[in-house]
Amino acid sequence: LSLVVLISGGGSNLRALLEAASDAEYPARVVAVGADRDATGLAHAEEFGIPTFTVPYSSFPSREAWGEALLEQIRVWNPDLVVLSGLMRLLPANFVAQLAPNLINTHPAYLPEFPGAHAVRDAITAGAAQSGASIIVVDNGVDTGSIIVQERVPVLEGDTEHSLHERIKPVERRLLVQTVLDIANGLDLTKV
Numbered sequence: 001l002s003l004v005v006l007i008s009g010g011g012s013n014l015r016a017l018l019e020a021a022s023d024a025e026y027p028a029r030v031v032a033v034g035a036d037r038d039a040t041g042l043a044h045a046e047e048f049g050i051p052t053f054t055v056p057y058s059s060f061p062s063r064e065a066w067g068e069a070l071l072e073q074i075r076v077w078n079p080d081l082v083v084l085s086g087l088m089r090l091l092p093a094n095f096v097a098q099l100a101p102n103l104i105n106t107h108p109a110y111l112p113e114f115p116g117a118h119a120v121r122d123a124i125t126a127g128a129a130q131s132g133a134s135i136i137v138v139d140n141g142v143d144t145g146s147i148i149v150q151e152r153v154p155v156l157e158g159d160t161e162h163s164l165h166e167r168i169k170p171v172e173r174r175l176l177v178q179t180v181l182d183i184a185n186g187l188d189l190t191k192v
């Protein structure tokens with residue numbers, strides 16, 4: 001299974017996929033890594049010798065134009081699956097329509113709880129006793145797609161946004177690596 005992974009930040013989830021894919025037994029390969037900005041996580045791809053591309057959101061007149069340019073880059077690699085792994089950008093409808101259902105996202109909350117760009121902070125603010133990690137199929141909503149898999153993560157006394165996020169990320173990484181494996185082994189994303 002060939003993957004293009006899209007990031008905006010540090011790429012710790014990306015790194016987990018790169019490490020899993022470097023095992024010859026793992027039936028998926030990251031063929032390219034893209035970002036909507038000069039993401040520090042691109043360094044992980046460079047370390048693993050994986051091609052990278054950047055489509056800076058700020059260089060385009062509209063979200064749709066950016067989406068088209070991003071799609072053009074992805075098409076170069078013709079991946080079986082596109083993985084959003086810390087891409088902090090809402091995707092335009094044209095982008096989703098072209099790729100669905102072969103477009104998944106990892107989210108640091110137990111959806112439908114705490115959708116959106118500040119999920120971990122929102123869980124802390126809400127005084128939630130537990131949050132979680134979710135892997136979903138991307139649709140046109142904000143974190144509203146079908147849930148492929150999700151797992152609860154406890155919120156501990158005195159947790160900050162950072163400490164909770166650091167507890168969620170390892171769960172995300174494990175779920176993401178497992179989900180890509182399941183898809184490579186035939187999981188039908190139209191049936192989740």
Ligand code: GRF
Pocket residue numbers: 007008009010011012013014041085086087088106107108169172
């Ligand atoms: C992850 O928790 C992801 O779910 C969220 O942002 C974080 C990205 O972390 N959208 P990283 O860039 O993979 O380290």
